[in-house]
Amino acid sequence: MMAGPDWHTYLKEHQPRFLDELLDFLRIPSISALPEHASDVGRAAEWVARRLDSAGLEAVQILPTHRHPVVYGEWLHAGKDRPTVLIYGHFDTQPVDPLDLWQSPPFEPEVREDRVYARGASDDKGNMLVPVLAAEALLKTAGSLPVNLKFFLEGEEEIGSQSMRALVQQHRELFACDLIFSADGGQWAADQPSLSVARRGILALQIDLRGPDSDLHSGVFGGAVHNPIHALVQLLATMRAADGRIAVPGFYDHVAPLTDEIRARLSALPYDEEAYRASVGVSALQGEAGYTALERSKVRPTLEINGIAGGFQGSGVKAIVPSSAQAKITCRLVPDQKPDEVFRLIAEHVAARVPPGVEIETTPLASSPAYLTPIDHPGHLVAEAVLTRVYGRKPYLNYVGGTIPVLPIFHECLGVHTVDFSFGLPDERLHAPNEFFRLSSFSRGQEAYCRLFEGLAKEQTDS
Amino acid sequence: MMAGPDWHTYLKEHQPRFLDELLDFLRIPSISALPEHASDVGRAAEWVARRLDSAGLEAVQILPTHRHPVVYGEWLHAGKDRPTVLIYGHFDTQPVDPLDLWQSPPFEPEVREDRVYARGASDDKGNMLVPVLAAEALLKTAGSLPVNLKFFLEGEEEIGSQSMRALVQQHRELFACDLIFSADGGQWAADQPSLSVARRGILALQIDLRGPDSDLHSGVFGGAVHNPIHALVQLLATMRAADGRIAVPGFYDHVAPLTDEIRARLSALPYDEEAYRASVGVSALQGEAGYTALERSKVRPTLEINGIAGGFQGSGVKAIVPSSAQAKITCRLVPDQKPDEVFRLIAEHVAARVPPGVEIETTPLASSPAYLTPIDHPGHLVAEAVLTRVYGRKPYLNYVGGTIPVLPIFHECLGVHTVDFSFGLPDERLHAPNEFFRLSSFSRGQEAYCRLFEGLAKEQTDS
Numbered sequence: 023m024m025a026g027p028d029w030h031t032y033l034k035e036h037q038p039r040f041l042d043e044l045l046d047f048l049r050i051p052s053i054s055a056l057p058e059h060a061s062d063v064g065r066a067a068e069w070v071a072r073r074l075d076s077a078g079l080e081a082v083q084i085l086p087t088h089r090h091p092v093v094y095g096e097w098l099h100a101g102k103d104r105p106t107v108l109i110y111g112h113f114d115t116q117p118v119d120p121l122d123l124w125q126s127p128p129f130e131p132e133v134r135e136d137r138v139y140a141r142g143a144s145d146d147k148g149n150m151l152v153p154v155l156a157a158e159a160l161l162k163t164a165g166s167l168p169v170n171l172k173f174f175l176e177g178e179e180e181i182g183s184q185s186m187r188a189l190v191q192q193h194r195e196l197f198a199c200d201l202i203f204s205a206d207g208g209q210w211a212a213d214q215p216s217l218s219v220a221r222r223g224i225l226a227l228q229i230d231l232r233g234p235d236s237d238l239h240s241g242v243f244g245g246a247v248h249n250p251i252h253a254l255v256q257l258l259a260t261m262r263a264a265d266g267r268i269a270v271p272g273f274y275d276h277v278a279p280l281t282d283e284i285r286a287r288l289s290a291l292p293y294d295e296e297a298y299r300a301s302v303g304v305s306a307l308q309g310e311a312g313y314t315a316l317e318r319s320k321v322r323p324t325l326e327i328n329g330i331a332g333g334f335q336g337s338g339v340k341a342i343v344p345s346s347a348q349a350k351i352t353c354r355l356v357p358d359q360k361p362d363e364v365f366r367l368i369a370e371h372v373a374a375r376v377p378p379g380v381e382i383e384t385t386p387l388a389s390s391p392a393y394l395t396p397i398d399h400p401g402h403l404v405a406e407a408v409l410t411r412v413y414g415r416k417p418y419l420n421y422v423g424g425t426i427p428v429l430p431i432f433h434e435c436l437g438v439h440t441v442d443f444s445f446g447l448p449d450e451r452l453h454a455p456n457e458f459f460r461l462s463s464f465s466r467g468q469e470a471y472c473r474l475f476e477g478l479a480k481e482q483t484d485s
Numbered sequence: 486m487m488a489g490p491d492w493h494t495y496l497k498e499h500q501p502r503f504l505d506e507l508l509d510f511l512r513i514p515s516i517s518a519l520p521e522h523a524s525d526v527g528r529a530a531e532w533v534a535r536r537l538d539s540a541g542l543e544a545v546q547i548l549p550t551h552r553h554p555v556v557y558g559e560w561l562h563a564g565k566d567r568p569t570v571l572i573y574g575h576f577d578t579q580p581v582d583p584l585d586l587w588q589s590p591p592f593e594p595e596v597r598e599d600r601v602y603a604r605g606a607s608d609d610k611g612n613m614l615v616p617v618l619a620a621e622a623l624l625k626t627a628g629s630l631p632v633n634l635k636f637f638l639e640g641e642e643e644i645g646s647q648s649m650r651a652l653v654q655q656h657r658e659l660f661a662c663d664l665i666f667s668a669d670g671g672q673w674a675a676d677q678p679s680l681s682v683a684r685r686g687i688l689a690l691q692i693d694l695r696g697p698d699s700d701l702h703s704g705v706f707g708g709a710v711h712n713p714i715h716a717l718v719q720l721l722a723t724m725r726a727a728d729g730r731i732a733v734p735g736f737y738d739h740v741a742p743l744t745d746e747i748r749a750r751l752s753a754l755p756y757d758e759e760a761y762r763a764s765v766g767v768s769a770l771q772g773e774a775g776y777t778a779l780e781r782s783k784v785r786p787t788l789e790i791n792g793i794a795g796g797f798q799g800s801g802v803k804a805i806v807p808s809s810a811q812a813k814i815t816c817r818l819v820p821d822q823k824p825d826e827v828f829r830l831i832a833e834h835v836a837a838r839v840p841p842g843v844e845i846e847t848t849p850l851a852s853s854p855a856y857l858t859p860i861d862h863p864g865h866l867v868a869e870a871v872l873t874r875v876y877g878r879k880p881y882l883n884y885v886g887g888t889i890p891v892l893p894i895f896h897e898c899l900g901v902h903t904v905d906f907s908f909g910l911p912d913e914r915l916h917a918p919n920e921f922f923r924l925s926s927f928s929r930g931q932e933a934y935c936r937l938f939e940g941l942a943k944e945q946t947d948s
């Protein structure tokens with residue numbers, strides 16, 4: 023069967039339509055975190071379901087959850103001797119603020135040179151669409167796929183995929199598969215592929231402090247009533263030591279020392295700390311003592327205050343003792359750190375330090391443990407071969423600082439590891455203003471997925 | 486001349502109209518801090534000028550400043566043997582947020598029982614209107630005032646009266662007077678008058694920290710790039726010690742120890758710390774060690790964080806390293822603390838503690854030194870007699886924690902001390918949601934001002 027040239031030509035011819043479709047998809051403000059956008063996440067799910075259907079997928083369905091739905095589709099006619107491959111991706115996005123820093127509105131996608139700018143362009147709508155288009159190209163040219171294929175596309179990734187455990191458990195048979203590839207993730211650089219062998223976990227939480235019943239005049243009450251912002255900054259200041267270590271007692275109890283092997287792999291990466299520093303626009307890098315910036319951002323645990331709020335935030339002066347203050351925190355976790363236990367440590371740490379006259383509430387928002395895919399996993403071997411062919415270079419072994427919460431759930435409930443196979447790049451301003459996705463990655467990813475499906479069929483046949 | 490009964494009857498008869506006028510005045514959202522409300526402050530000035538005019542004041546004029554105007558009016562026909570009295574008040578208000586805590590909209594005044602609820606009802610529109618109505622009652626009944634009268638009503642009090650020094654200096658002759666009474670201030674309780682003999686000063690400033698050029702994905706950059714919120718909480722945490730003392734080096738250098746006299750005066754006040762605690766809705770009071778709540782809130786210097794902001798403040802999770810963070814601070818200052826010097830101490834303190842990779846900017850927003858009126862000041866003696874008559878009780882000597890920035894300017898430029906003569910009460914939620922003013926204070930204040938003018942004439946004649 024000479025399917026190769028056929029899908030290749032198909033992809034080339036249909037690129038303008040695929041781009042139009044991506045722009046359509048990006049216009050849906052599917053921000054999963056914000057309740058006012060819940061219906062937009064639903065609209066995005068419907069868009070995805072229609073797109074799977076028109077690509078030639080079957081049994082397409084929208085599976086409701088406690089919060090945002092999952093879109094499922096399948097094509098299972100490759101035969102029993104071929105593997106069943108599940109593709110993961112997500113159609114929800116991060117919020118957009120600060121809105122004033124966007125050069126073009128986040129949900130009015132704009133193509134500038136080789137890039138499409140929009141919230142979700144790289145993370146993950148552009149990347150999520152890639153394997154769907156690859157499947158379409160194969161189905162519309164060869165009339166079949168070389169593997170049995172399932173899509174699991176969700177709407178809660180950016181809020182921690184908290185409904186996914188129940189859903190995957192409930193539909194274990196529907197999602198049963200031999201291999202999982204994630205269309206969420208990325209490559210090392212535009213000219214350098216990589217295999218992601220580990221991801222940090224995440225714990226997200228919120229701390230709320232309450233002082234007086236309402237804001238008070240700071241001239242009348244200042245000095246005599248404890249200010250919850252002061253209490254909050256005192257609490258938060260105790261969480262990190264001057265040397266960058268996280269100072270919550272017990273936080274490192276289950277953090278294994280970095281092995282020489284991991285250190286060697288990371289130091290083998292051609293990494294320019296000065297270029298990295300300049301790219302984020304800071305005068306100096308800073309972090310946990312004794313580790314490189316690469317180690318800090320990829321394989322060491324973190325505690326970051328993502329947001330803080332309290333009292334008056336307008337221009338000028340409002341002389342008050344505020345009634346409340348709030349902070350949002352995410353920790354990135356490494357293997358063996360249990361999110362629930364880390365939450366308990368932090369909650370106990372802050373509760374023990376709240377001054378009299380201030381009430382505290384610590385609320386977990388989302389969590390997922392760290393995740394490791396074995397380096398010699400069969401999926402990695404096929405992915406490596408495909409990436410080497412498509413990029414003309416062997417992929418690096420990479421450790422990823424970010425989290426895909428559903429991966430440990432897949433492993434636990436389906437017994438299957440996930441291999442990253444995605445084409446986002448680290449400079450594409452994920453979670454930040456002016457997010458973009460490279461159109462060259464968009465088309466290259468489609469080719470790579472076609473070759474991946476072919477490679478997986480061959481692998482299975484050979485073995 | 487039997488003017489007494491006449492103005493009394495006039496006040497009684499016109500109370501419904503006066504209330505309607507107050508409600509009109511309160512509908513103008515004259516928030517001086519917010520640039521988008523600058524024209525509303527101007528509208529309030531025009532309202533005040535018209536009202537002075539209709540009360541019978543002369544030479545009414547709106548004096549422009551660098552920012553918000555002053556309204557002036559006079560009646561100078563009492564004769565050279567009568568004192569010239571200047572009345573101070575302000576028609577600007579504090580901002581209104583958090584808006585959702587207001588029971589009725591802040592600029593749609595609502596009368597509930599004896600109270601009118603609106604932003605600015607007590608601070609200071611209601612109180613500012615009181616002497617205008619008293620002057621009208623005298624002018625419309627007796628046809629004259631017992632003293633020469635000037636009004637100085639400003640629109641910048643809530644942002645520190647930063648244009649007032651230049652204006653007062655420029656119009657020294659226009660504002661020349663023998664006595665100044667402030668219609669901004671208050672009484673001890675609904676049934677207990679007080680004389681305010683001291684006010685704390687204020688220093689307002691803002692600290693801005695900048696980290697990376699834009700928000701960054703905390704999974705990709707977390708741990709390696711310094712988070713400006715962490716830097717900010719570390720800085721702010723160093724400003725107050727666990728015992729409530731302000732830990733900025735040099736802050737107490739010019740703070741005189743509390744004299745036995747002041748301690749005795751404060752401890753003579755019938756003050757229920759438990760009732761105070763319950764009234765603000767906290768489980769415990771807290772403040773500088775070694776001082777009572779009354780001392781802390783009235784005569785000791787403070788440092789309060791009025792607001793803090795940075796990163797993501799929406800619902801749920803946004804896993805970022807934010808690009809910036811900000812805090813607003815006001816200090817209340819005691820005599821001999823120079824605002825400029827305290828600003829310098831704080832700016833140096835924070836600049837010395839900024840970690841690498843984070844840029845800092847500290848900006849002064851407003852300042853005014855503490856202010857003392859001599860206890861035996863002639864104005865105090867007349868005020869004491871009038872308050873004793875109106876309340877049926879002798880006033881307490883009170884120390885006030887809040888600031889009226891123009892008072893030291895009047896003293897410096899005009900050589901005249903100011904006596905508080907105002908009828909707000911400390912529970913009226915100044916600067917907070919659901920601010921209100923008692924209608925009983927509104928009418929009682931009018932009577933008190935009529936008696937004050939008469940008393941000042943008599944005093945001068947007697948002496």
